[in-house]
Amino acid sequence: MTALTLSVNGVEVTRDVEPRTHLADFVRENLNLTGTHIGCEHGVCGACTMIVDGRPVRSCLSYAVSCAGADVRTLESFDNDPVVGLLRDAFSRHHALQCGYCTPGMLATAFDIVTRLPEADETRIREELSGNLCRCTGYVGIVAAIRDVLARGPHARTVEPVARGVSPRAVSGWTDATKVAAGDAATATFAVPVPERIDGGQTLSRSIPVPVSVERLWATLQDIETIARCLPGASIERINPDGSVEGAFAVAIGPMKARFAGTAQVAYDASSRSGTVRGAGGDGISRSRADGAIRFAAVAAGDDASRLDIDMTYKLSGPLAQFGRPVVVAHVVDRMLGEVAANLARVSEGGVATASAPIGGIGFVLGTVLAMLRQLLIKDGK
Ligand code: FES
Numbered sequence: 001m002t003a004l005t006l007s008v009n010g011v012e013v014t015r016d017v018e019p020r021t022h023l024a025d026f027v028r029e030n031l032n033l034t035g036t037h038i039g040c041e042h043g044v045c046g047a048c049t050m051i052v053d054g055r056p057v058r059s060c061l062s063y064a065v066s067c068a069g070a071d072v073r074t075l076e077s078f079d080n081d082p083v084v085g086l087l088r089d090a091f092s093r094h095h096a097l098q099c100g101y102c103t104p105g106m107l108a109t110a111f112d113i114v115t116r117l118p119e120a121d122e123t124r125i126r127e128e129l130s131g132n133l134c135r136c137t138g139y140v141g142i143v144a145a146i147r148d149v150l151a152r153g154p155h156a157r158t159v160e161p162v163a164r165g166v167s168p169r170a171v172s173g174w175t176d177a178t179k180v181a182a183g184d185a186a187t188a189t190f191a192v193p194v195p196e197r198i199d200g201g202q203t204l205s206r207s208i209p210v211p212v213s214v215e216r217l218w219a220t221l222q223d224i225e226t227i228a229r230c231l232p233g234a235s236i237e238r239i240n241p242d243g244s245v246e247g248a249f250a251v252a253i254g255p256m257k258a259r260f261a262g263t264a265q266v267a268y269d270a271s272s273r274s275g276t277v278r279g280a281g282g283d284g285i286s287r288s289r290a291d292g293a294i295r296f297a298a299v300a301a302g303d304d305a306s307r308l309d310i311d312m313t314y315k316l317s318g319p320l321a322q323f324g325r326p327v328v329v330a331h332v333v334d335r336m337l338g339e340v341a342a343n344l345a346r347v348s349e350g351g352v353a354t355a356s357a358p359i360g361g362i363g364f365v366l367g368t369v370l371a372m373l374r375q376l377l378i379k380d381g382k
């Protein structure tokens with residue numbers, strides 16, 4: 001058992017808990033707060049959503065002990081909250097519930113939407129709700145109720161989000177140099193050292209065509225802030241004097257949303273127009289970690305055409321690792337690289353990158369499912 005102290009609905013509580021106890025079980029079984037419902041228990045249905053440090057969190061995916069010191073708010077604490085009061089009335093008026101099993105999680109997410117996104121339209125509301133499943137209503141009433149409350153806004157946040165982040169773990173260095181064959185047109189030479197092996201990590205190689213000269217592409221690749229603007233979901237906090245970069249990477253996979261904050265070390269080799277990125281970061285809420293090493297090279301593919309060759313090794317650990325199956329990650333990477341290539345071409349020509357939102361949404365989920373099906377069919381067809 002582990003002693004755990006945290007604030008639940010404004011009251012500090014201390015209990016001995018099994019390290020494996022998730023937050024939903026903790027509040028229901030230890031504190032008798034049964035307003036939080038449990039459905040799938042693996043992060044898909046959203047029934048267990050509660051507010052932790054001001055943000056909606058899947059309590060079935062969060063270990064209680066990982067929330068030590070956190071401010072946890074369950075639906076019971078919103079009895080007198082004016083915004084949730086409006087939502088409750090609107091849910092009744094618009095018939096936004098039938099059996100009510102999904103409703104506690106829906107209200108927690110709706111509270112987040114109406115206080116964080118005052119301009120949200122129907123499309124955005126549906127995207128934000130994509131992590132909360134309802135088997136009864138068909139969502140029309142739920143969306144209408146949220147729109148109704150938004151129209152009466154703006155609504156002040158009664159629970160302010162707490163800044164969060166984790167200290168990056170010290171990362172190890174590099175070993176030897178290597179060459180990687182990358183397509184027929186040319187051979188990418190990664191003259192800089194390759195990263196040390198990430199034990200248990202997955203690897204992925206990609207070549208993306210970029211319709212600008214290799215000189216322009218290489219110049220763009222050396223501007224870290226521009227590169228961050230080209231990467232959907234990436235943001236830079238600071239560039240340190242030693243060249244390391246502190247920042248965050250947000251990713252949304254259907255119901256799962258994570259923001260990995262950490263540090264990356266970037267190295268360049270001008271003679272081969274190649275470089276490396278070695279990074280590690282963590283998502284403070286789910287206590288998941290991502291470790292990654294990327295080698296990249298700009299390769300000439302004609303007068304005004306080039307190619308960006310990428311060779312990456314990554315490892316996800318913690319609760320979110322279950323969403324890190326290779327086919328899912330490959331789909332994330334391919335979607336992301338499509339946007340990166342378009343942005344690189346844009347900024348290399350003096351334009352502005354347009355990617356800022358993390359990869360995610362229902363289109364992504366459908367794409368991933370199709371990719372998995374394709375993989376199964378190919379396997380079965382052989
Ligand atoms: S019970 Fe937590 S997401 Fe379904």
Ligand code: FES
Pocket residue numbers: 096097098099100101102103133134135136137
């Ligand atoms: S109202 Fe029954 S699951 Fe949503």
